[in-house]
Amino acid sequence: MAGRIPQSFINDLIDRVDIVDVIDTRVTLKKAGKNYQARCPFHDEKTPSFSVSPDKQFYHCFGCGVSGTALTFLMEFERLEFVDAVEALARIAGVEVPREGTRQQAPDHRKLFAALSAADGCFRRSLKNSAEAVDYLKKRGLTGMIARDFGIGFAPDEWQTLGDALKAEHSREDLLKAGLLTENDNGRVYDRFRGRIMFPIRDTRGRVIGFGGRVMSNDAGPKYLNSPETPVFHKGRELYGLFEARKALRRIDKLLVVEGYMDVVALAQAGIANCVASLGTATTADHFHKLYRYCEEVVCCFDGDSAGRQAAWRALENALPTLTQGRQLKFMFLPDGEDPDSLVRKEGKERFLARIDAASPSIEYLFTRLAEGLDLDQLDGQARLASLAMPYLSQVPDGILRQLMNRRLQTLTGLSSEDVAGQAPTVTTAQPKAAKPSQNTRLSVLQRKLLRYLLASPALAGRMSEEVRATVAELAVQDTFCDIVNYIAINPEVDQSDVLGRWTGHAIQAELLKLLETPLGMDIEAAAVEFEEGMVRFVEIARRQERRALLARLQSDPSTENLRELMAKTRKN
Numbered sequence: 001m002a003g004r005i006p007q008s009f010i011n012d013l014i015d016r017v018d019i020v021d022v023i024d025t026r027v028t029l030k031k032a033g034k035n036y037q038a039r040c041p042f043h044d045e046k047t048p049s050f051s052v053s054p055d056k057q058f059y060h061c062f063g064c065g066v067s068g069t070a071l072t073f074l075m076e077f078e079r080l081e082f083v084d085a086v087e088a089l090a091r092i093a094g095v096e097v098p099r100e101g102t103r104q105q106a107p108d109h110r111k112l113f114a115a116l117s118a119a120d121g122c123f124r125r126s127l128k129n130s131a132e133a134v135d136y137l138k139k140r141g142l143t144g145m146i147a148r149d150f151g152i153g154f155a156p157d158e159w160q161t162l163g164d165a166l167k168a169e170h171s172r173e174d175l176l177k178a179g180l181l182t183e184n185d186n187g188r189v190y191d192r193f194r195g196r197i198m199f200p201i202r203d204t205r206g207r208v209i210g211f212g213g214r215v216m217s218n219d220a221g222p223k224y225l226n227s228p229e230t231p232v233f234h235k236g237r238e239l240y241g242l243f244e245a246r247k248a249l250r251r252i253d254k255l256l257v258v259e260g261y262m263d264v265v266a267l268a269q270a271g272i273a274n275c276v277a278s279l280g281t282a283t284t285a286d287h288f289h290k291l292y293r294y295c296e297e298v299v300c301c302f303d304g305d306s307a308g309r310q311a312a313w314r315a316l317e318n319a320l321p322t323l324t325q326g327r328q329l330k331f332m333f334l335p336d337g338e339d340p341d342s343l344v345r346k347e348g349k350e351r352f353l354a355r356i357d358a359a360s361p362s363i364e365y366l367f368t369r370l371a372e373g374l375d376l377d378q379l380d381g382q383a384r385l386a387s388l389a390m391p392y393l394s395q396v397p398d399g400i401l402r403q404l405m406n407r408r409l410q411t412l413t414g415l416s417s418e419d420v421a422g423q424a425p426t427v428t429t430a431q432p433k434a435a436k437p438s439q440n441t442r443l444s445v446l447q448r449k450l451l452r453y454l455l456a457s458p459a460l461a462g463r464m465s466e467e468v469r470a471t472v473a474e475l476a477v478q479d480t481f482c483d484i485v486n487y488i489a490i491n492p493e494v495d496q497s498d499v500l501g502r503w504t505g506h507a508i509q510a511e512l513l514k515l516l517e518t519p520l521g522m523d524i525e526a527a528a529v530e531f532e533e534g535m536v537r538f539v540e541i542a543r544r545q546e547r548r549a550l551l552a553r554l555q556s557d558p559s560t561e562n563l564r565e566l567m568a569k570t571r572k573n
Contacts (some may be wrong), residue, residue, distance in 0.1 A: 005086055009098055012109055013086065014069050016093050016232075018204055019057045022070040024293055026077055031294060033250060041077055042066050054204055094513045112178045112232050115170045116208040119180050122165050123153025123198040123211075130154050133197060136216045140262065141345060146269040150199065150244060155213060157195030179210060179227040185523075196225065199261040201233070201279065202243040209233045212240065212261050212279065224260070226280055229496055229516060235279035237286045240264060246294065248273040254297035256332075256356060257283060263301075263340040270344045272352065283315040288322040288329075297328040299359045301340055304333040313369060316362050320395035323362075327401075330359035363405055366392060367412065382413040443511060446538055447481045452515045453531040454488060455496055457524050461489040463532045471539045479542075480508050485535075 020036060023029060029036035029052060040050035040061040049063035060067035066076065074085040090097045127133050127147070133154040137147060146152075155162065163172075163181050172189060175181040182192040196213030203209050210227030227233050241264040245252065248268070256275045258264060267275045274295075278287060283300060291298045300315050302308035312331050319329050332355060334343060344352045370388045374381040389409050396402040409415065443451070454460050464472070469489055475482040488499065496516060503509050520527060 005083065005097055010071070010086060013089055013093060013095070014057070014071055016095075016109060017070050017089060018054065019059065019070040019073070020052055020054050020204070020293060022089070022092060023052055023059065023073055029293070031252070040064060040066070057205070091510065094510050096510070096514075109232050111170070111174045112230065113207050113209075115166065115174050115178045115180060116210070116232075118166055118170060119162060119178075119211070120151060120153065120200050120208045122162055123155055123193075123200075124151060125153075126156055126161075127152065127154035127198075130156065133216065136197065140266075140341075142265060142269060146265055150241075150265050150268070151208075152265070153198040153200070155191065155193035155196045155198050159190040159194065162191045162193070163189065177230060179230045179233065192227075193225065199240065199265075201227070201238060201240050203232075203238065204243060204246070206243050206247075209238065210235070210279075214261065224280060231517075236281055236284050237290070238279060239276040239287060239290060240279060241268070241276040242290070242294075244268065245274050245276060252295045254299060254356075255291050255295050257287075257291070257298060257300045258340045259301070259303075260339065260341070266341040267344055267352075270349045270352070272344070272349060275340075282311065283318060285318045285322060288319045292322060292324075292327050296326050297330070299330045299332050299356055301332045301334065303339075304336055308333060309369075312365065316366060317392075319362065320392060321397065323401055324397045325399040325401070329362040331362060331365050332356060332359040363401070363408070367408060371412070376412055382415075385409075386413045386415055443481055443508075446534060446541075448511075448515060450531055450534045450538065451481065451484065451512070452518055452520065453527040453534075454485065455499065455512070455516055456520050456527060458488045458496075458499070460528050460531045461485060463528055464489065464535050468535050468539050471542065472535075475542060480506075484508070484512075 020029065023038075024036075027038045027041050027050070029038050030048070032051070034053070034055065036052040036054070037048040038050045038052075039045050039048050040063055042050075042061065043064040045063050050059065050061045052059045058067065058069060059073060068076070071085055071089055074080055074088050075082065078085070078088070080088060087097050137152070142152075163175060166175060166180070172181065176183060176189065180192060181189050183189045193211060193213040196215055199212040199214070200208045201210040201212060210230065210233035212227075213225045215221055215223060226235060229235070239257075240261055244264075245255070252274055254274060256267070256272070258267070258275055258277050261277055264275045264277050267273075276291070278284075288298065298319075300312060302312045312333075316329070316331075323329060334340070338346075340352075343355075347355075367385075367389065370392075371385055374385055376382055376385065386409065393402065393405050393409065396405060464485075469486075472482045472489065473486050476486040477483075484499065484503070499512065503512060522530075
């Protein structure tokens with residue numbers, strides 16, 4: 001593509017990415033106070049002198065003197081030319097590189113950060129002026145000091161309060177883009193958050209990127225309302241309270257993942273500052289990658305009911321590929337009817353900490369769940385456990401943990417170490433960080449349209465016929481489009497952030513982000529009809545292409561095997 005890359009885009013790109021994310025995937029970083037350290041990748045040394053500052057978004061080696069930003073690191077470490085490094089950094093950020101003289105414009109997220117920061121100030125001032133909101137927080141046991149530390153605010157139960165307060169300094173377009181205002185089907189624009197206690201969500205640099213709003217009465221609409229996906233906020237990647245935990249603790253030995261904002265705040269007030277919350281989504285692989293940058297042990301806290309145990313299982317599936325050497329994952333299940341907020345008030349800090357220490361190791365939980373209903377004294381029970389466990393073992397990186405898991409399986413099933421090591425198929429639920437070698441990642445016009453509908457409403461996957469679903473599942477191995485549709489079909493509860501989180505780092509990620517930013521242009525019912533008919537058309541096209549490919553193979557190799565395959569495909573279709 002011709003034209004220079006605008007400097008404003010380069011500045012924004014460096015500002016957009018987290019230098020710790022960029023460097024940690026290439027050089028193993030260790031937390032050292034506010035910064036991170038490693039042995040310098042640019043010269044030989046035994047004592048780490050390479051320092052990365054998340055606050056300054058800068059690296060410096062005190063040994064050889066090299067320093068710079070995420071962009072210069074890519075240029076030096078991967079020996080890239082300037083333009084190639086910018087494009088590599090843009091791929092990490094999931095954005096396209098514009099060129100001067102083209103219609104593309106460099107995104108200016110500084111305006112969004114400014115709008116979000118201004119909204120944060122408005123919500124805090126509104127809290128001070130609302131006796132009702134202050135009384136609610138007091139009844140929940142929160143002090144003014146903890147409310148200040150977490151920046152808790154209040155959105156008045158009015159339609160235009162925030163929009164009116166910010167319109168002099170910020171355009172309506174920016175306020176809509178930041179998720180602070182919303183627009184209905186009739187074109188009416190109004191405040192997204194109304195009558196809610198507001199929790200600012202910060203990135204690792206302390207910038208407000210979104211909000212979570214909680215109602216003060218459980219019969220006043222959805223309990224929690226989060227900011228929508230925006231250019232600066234992707235809930236499948238962010239964790240509430242991580243910035244505050246890093247600020248409060250010089251060293252983080254472990255992190256406790258809970259479900260609600262109020263749980264994080266209540267535990268911090270009780271003196272347990274190492275808590276974070278996922279933003280209304282399952283804990284994704286991206287979450288675990290981020291958590292393990294700050295500590296070696298993660299404890300996930302769930303309700304003890306069936307829904308909580310199902311959530312734990314999903315978290316375990318997402319975490320397995322991240323469990324490299326030294327990392328631990330544990331599960332803590334709460335008594336019936338309790339949440340961390342209520343339990344820490346009832347039991348106190350010490351007993352709650354004892355519960356965290358007694359959390360179940362994830363690998364024990366894995367084998368316990370897989371062995372449910374199996375008679376391990378019988379050969380068929382042992383064989384069934386082995387077949388269930390092998391795919392999960394294959395997701396754990398090589399190392400001590402995987403060896404221990406193999407030994408545990410040997411003990412339970414009587415298999416030899418050679419049997420265990422030699423049979424480890426993969427599971428489709430793992431995070432696909434790269435396309436499979438034979439998987440097609442290019443999207444047709446029809447596929448883009450169908451994915452846009454599906455991302456707008458994942459429930460549309462349920463509109464596919466059994467025949468279409470079966471075909472999609474069959475093609476998922478070789479086609480990324482089918483892989484995404486199949487994943488949503490077998491996980492009907494997912495939302496946009498779950499899908500984005502699962503395909504982070506995949507070649508399709510930039511395409512998904514672009515599709516999310518494209519207006520739907522019709523109501524959901526119309527999209528449902530288009531999706532249903534479009535999937536039937538897609539399957540017809542895919543089957544025709546498959547038959548053509550078989551005919552071509554038959555012409556070049558008229559073997560009985562190819563003829564049988566063609567006949568079978570013809571009968572099937």
